[in-house]
Amino acid sequence: MEPVNRMRVEFTSLPANVAFARVAAAAFASQLDFTLNDLEEIKVAVSEAVTNAIVHGYENSAGGTVVLAVEIRKNTLKIVVEDTGKGIEDMEKALQPAYSTDPERMGLGFAFMQSFSDSLKVESKPNAGTRVTMTKVCARKASSPAGR
Amino acid sequence: MELQVEIKGGAMLVRLAGEIDLAVADTLRTSLEEELDRNPGVRNIVINLGGVRYIDSSGLGVLLGRYRRISGDGGRMFIVGASPQVRRIVEMSGLLNIMQEFPSEADALNHAG
Ligand SMILES: Nc1ncnc2c1ncn2[C@@H]1O[C@H](COP(=O)(O)OP(=O)(O)OP(=O)(O)O)[C@@H](O)[C@H]1O
Numbered sequence: 001m002e003p004v005n006r007m008r009v010e011f012t013s014l015p016a017n018v019a020f021a022r023v024a025a026a027a028f029a030s031q032l033d034f035t036l037n038d039l040e041e042i043k044v045a046v047s048e049a050v051t052n053a054i055v056h057g058y059e060n061s062a063g064g065t066v067v068l069a070v071e072i073r074k075n076t077l078k079i080v081v082e083d084t085g086k087g088i089e090d091m092e093k094a095l096q097p098a099y100s101t102d103p104e105r106m107g108l109g110f111a112f113m114q115s116f117s118d119s120l121k122v123e124s125k126p127n128a129g130t131r132v133t134m135t136k137v138c139a140r141k142a143s144s145p146a147g148r
Numbered sequence: 149m150e151l152q153v154e155i156k157g158g159a160m161l162v163r164l165a166g167e168i169d170l171a172v173a174d175t176l177r178t179s180l181e182e183e184l185d186r187n188p189g190v191r192n193i194v195i196n197l198g199g200v201r202y203i204d205s206s207g208l209g210v211l212l213g214r215y216r217r218i219s220g221d222g223g224r225m226f227i228v229g230a231s232p233q234v235r236r237i238v239e240m241s242g243l244l245n246i247m248q249e250f251p252s253e254a255d256a257l258n259h260a261g
Pocket residue numbers: 048052053054056057058083085086087088094095099100101102105106107108109110111130205206209
């Protein structure tokens with residue numbers, strides 16, 4: 001059976017941690033043979049999910065915790081970003097491109113996450129939190145360290 | 149993030165560098181708003197993205213917000229120097245539909261100044 005390779009970090013809902021999260025996810029993902037372009041896409045997708053957790057989930061307060069969990073199974077990367085913030089009231093609207101509850105924002109985040117992954121799942125409960133799950137398949141065959 | 153602003157006639161030239169995400173969006177927004185307040189003669193904005201290694205929705209939102217401010221008075225925003233990766237993100241956001249792209253700062257300033 002193929003072993004599953006996992007990482008999980010949790011961090012404070014601070015804007016500076018958006019860069020930390022995308023770099024950590026991309027570094028882990030690079031164990032698969034992703035192209036540089038794929039890794040850039042992963043960085044944007046993770047940043048968008050983490051930014052949403054901080055900005056919307058925790059309404060820019062530094063009192064929250066964001067969880068980033070990444071998993072490699074064969075040649076598929078799975079990324080989970082979770083917050084226990086205010087949750088999404090209207091999921092259908094939230095997922096529409098150009099929809100935002102913040103007049104200063106463009107409503108691009110979910111559109112980028114969708115474009116840059118092979119699957120996107122958003123689970124949310126008002127006043128409980130939000131979990132975003134994305135998968136991305138690596139087209140090139142992974143060089144399995146365990147198999148060498 | 150690095151930010152450099154020059155006033156060139158009726159245009160404001162903004163040279164941006166580094167990673168433009170949530171961590172710097174507020175600083176960028178405030179700096180650009182202050183420059184626009186201080187220079188009421190500015191009509192158009194030229195954004196040089198040459199040094200930008202990373203941008204996402206937080207940075208794009210700041211650019212759109214400043215576009216909205218100047219476009220109310222007929223001002224326009226021009227983009228130069230985006231790397232292929234940055235350009236792709238800017239294009240996907242739809243901003244290239246409202247902001248014209250030029251091959252060089254000089255070209256953009258010719259149109260903007
Ligand atoms: N983690 C979250 N917690 C609560 N609400 C969220 C969360 N993520 C997204 N939302 C809601 O979904 C909407 C759409 O999110 P999306 O990222 O697509 O756009 P945005 O964040 O508003 O704008 P942009 O991403 O362009 O800055 C948000 O405006 C917000 O109302």
